[in-house]
Amino acid sequence: MTDPRIRLIARTEFLPPDDVGFLSDAEGGQALAEFAGRACYQSWDRPNPATATNDGYLRHILQVGHLSVLEHSTATFYLTGISRAVTHEILRHRHFSNSELSPRFVPPGGPAVVEPDAVARNPALHEKFTAATEAAAAAHGELLAALEEAAEQSPDGTLARKQARQHAAGLLPAATTTALVVSGNYRAWRHFIGMRATEAADVEIRTLAVGVLRVLQDLAPSVFADFRISQLPDGTELAASPLVADA
Ligand SMILES: Cc1cc2nc3c(=O)[nH]c(=O)nc-3n(C[C@H](O)[C@H](O)[C@H](O)COP(=O)(O)OP(=O)(O)OC[C@H]3O[C@@H](n4cnc5c(N)ncnc54)[C@H](O)[C@@H]3O)c2cc1C
Known part of the structure; x- marks a missing residue:
């Protein structure tokens, strides 16, 4: 399997109001989450050393499950080299906002696919997988060409050409690569990782x-550091948190 390309393309900027005595030792989304939490009780002074730092404060937020303050801060990724099977799974997470490559768009050279490692390392399975995906790509190309030719005769050629690409896209396998812009708040990302980084997930x-x-651990370590990454015997990775029930 080719590794997915994961690019962080947007993140929260925090602009502290100048009439509130709020000074955080963090920035961006972490500072905003702390501000939101402290705003609830106007607890700008920090009498308790355990929660005086941004890290201590957010650790406490995670422990007590006051996770709504994490919803103010967001991260947006541009994901490429992933299959439509995976975006179908991501789209099930209802707190994300998504923009996906249109199946009407066919890249020059035809559609590429994501081949699972378990298939790629077995020559017989690899051959089957390659034959099936190439056959699908060929059928897609033939159907598209025929539909596009028919579209030339249509009074509304632009719409008919779009519909031709849409109809032909039905032949593409779920392994076909796609691209996705996905935005989520920190709470939604924690939930996603809690569910999808486990051994049970594909x-x-x-x-x-x-x-x-x-x-995210680099962007907002205090919010995501509780997740520990480890390796399975097959070399793939998983992540889990002792706070996963609250994720
Ligand atoms: C290992 C694995 C196998 C799976 N297999 C299947 C499968 O075979 N078939 C299938 O259809 N799906 C499957 N799924 C997808 C799964 O059922 C969920 O749709 C997906 O993981 C999204 O998670 P979520 O529903 O918890 O919520 P999200 O949409 O991510 O929302 C997060 C949380 O918000 C709350 N929430 C969101 N919307 C509502 C609502 N309308 N009402 C009340 N609370 C809400 C819930 O607490 C929810 O947990 C699988 C997922 C995993 C991880």
């Missing part, structure tokens, strides 16, 4: 969830 989405986690 390898492709698990690999993606662990990759996203690494970026």
Whole structure:
């Protein structure tokens, strides 16, 4: 399986109001989550050393499950080299906002596919997989060409050409690569990782969830550091948190 390409393309910027005595030792989404939490009780002074730092404060938020404050801060990723099977799974997470490559768009050279490692390392399975996906691509190309030719005769050629690509796209397998812009708040990302980085999840989405986690641990360590990444005997990775029930 080719590794998915995971690019962080947007993140929260926090602009502290100048008439509130709020100073955080963090920035961006972490500072915003702390601000939102402290705003509930106007607890701008920090009498308790355990929650005086941003890290201590957010750790406490995670422990007590006051996770709504994490919803203010967001991260947006541009994901490429992933299959439509995986985006189908991502789209099930209802708190994300998504923009996916249109199936009406066919890249020059025809559609590429994501081949699972378990298939790729077995020559017989690899051959079957390649033959099936190539046959699908060929059938797609033939159907598209015929539909596009018919579309030329249509009074509304632009619409008919779009519909031709849409009809032909039905022949493409779920392994076909796609691209997705996905935005989520920190709470939604924690939930996604909690569900999709586990051993029970399919390898492709698990690999993606662990990759996203690494970026988020760099972006907002106090919010995601409780997830620990480990390796399974087959070399693939998973991630889990002792707070996963609250994820
Ligand atoms: C290993 C695995 C196998 C799976 N297999 C299948 C399968 O065979 N078939 C299938 O259809 N799906 C399957 N799924 C998908 C799964 O059922 C969920 O749709 C998906 O994981 C999204 O998670 P979620 O529903 O918890 O919520 P999200 O949409 O991510 O929302 C997060 C949380 O918000 C709350 N929430 C969101 N919407 C509502 C609502 N309308 N009402 C009340 N609370 C809400 C819930 O607490 C929810 O857990 C599988 C998932 C995994 C991880």
